[in-house]
Amino acid sequence: MVEPTHRVTVRAPAKINLHLGVGGPRADGFHPLATIYQAVGLYDDVTVADAPDWSVGLTAPIDGVPLDDDNIAIRAGRALVAHHGLDLAARITIAKGIPVMGGMAGGSADAAATLLAVDRLWDLQTSDEDLLRIAGELGSDVPFALLGGTALGTGRGEVVTPIPDRSSVWWVVVLSDEGLSTPAVYRHFDVLAPDAVADPPVPQALVDALAEGYTDEVGALLHNDLWPAARDLRPDLVDVEAQLRILGPDGVLLSGSGPTLLMLYEDVEEARSAVADLTERGFRCTIAPGPVAGAHVVTYA
Ligand code: C5P
Structure with missing residues (x-):
């Protein structure tokens, strides 16, 4: 057998x-x-x-x-x-x-x-x-x-x-044709921020906004310390980020060490129309729910 x-x-x-x-x-x-x-x-x-x-x-x-x-x-x-x-x-x-x-x-x-x-x-x-x-x-x-x-x-x-986390949101994920190396981004962070603290603080305001499910506030509190390093290594991201903000999402964010950029939406139809708009303009993007x-x-x- x-x-x-x-x-x-x-x-x-x-x-x-x-x-x-x-x-x-x-x-x-x-x-x-x-x-x-x-x-x-x-x-x-x-x-x-x-x-x-x-x-x-x-x-x-x-x-x-x-x-x-x-x-x-x-x-x-x-x-x-x-x-x-x-x-x-x-x-x-x-x-x-x-x-x-x-x-x-x-x-x-x-x-x-x-x-x-x-x-x-x-x-x-x-x-x-x-x-x-x-x-x-x-x-x-x-x-x-x-x-x-x-x-x-x-x-x-x-x-x-x-x-x-009582928020229930939609992310428009805007992809890049070229990747970014995580170690390279961290190394450049060290150059830009030689005096970085040893113990970064927990973002309590964001923790509270998530517990309440306040998407607007979550959007305003999105933050990534690696953004200055990533945009130095990939200056093209600066213009892409500006174009994304013009579409009026609840927030824009670099994902991790990049180069993917994220737009936050509470409403799935608005997220879909951002994807349609960006796709027409030649961006590669997709939609993803969270969490x-x-x-x-x-x-x-
Ligand atoms: O842990 P992981 O293998 O994902 O990390 C990949 C690289 O990212 C590490 O080799 C290091 O260069 C950088 N890294 C870091 N500090 C962290 C996480 C990652 O410097 N907290």
């Missing part, structure tokens, strides 16, 4: 940072953060299946995604089986819906999805605490991709605490 193929698919969301407060570099080179993450409705689907060796592939080829042992999804799979002292391997297949090198943590979503999928594939019953810790070792944004919703991120971003759930199983076979 042929053994059935075990296969699990997990969907994980993109993230944005409604507030990204960045401090001066720590001894390990990472930057202390006080950030408010929100998961938004752009997703990568990661399928894992029993295999003799670890490997990773994409359902459609995309430049900039490594397909060897450097891929963060393979590192995630290996880390989880090593944690359990097992010698197992899987074929990982990624269907990408999150922009690559866009500042939306697509790689982190793949790692989070792989952790959950590998856990379910072999019924490893990893505790949430261990999953979050292993996620944090893989990358600063990986624990949040497991959690989803809206959360405060501290440490280098890996320490996540869910916060109440949405973190990594979750969608197929189990």
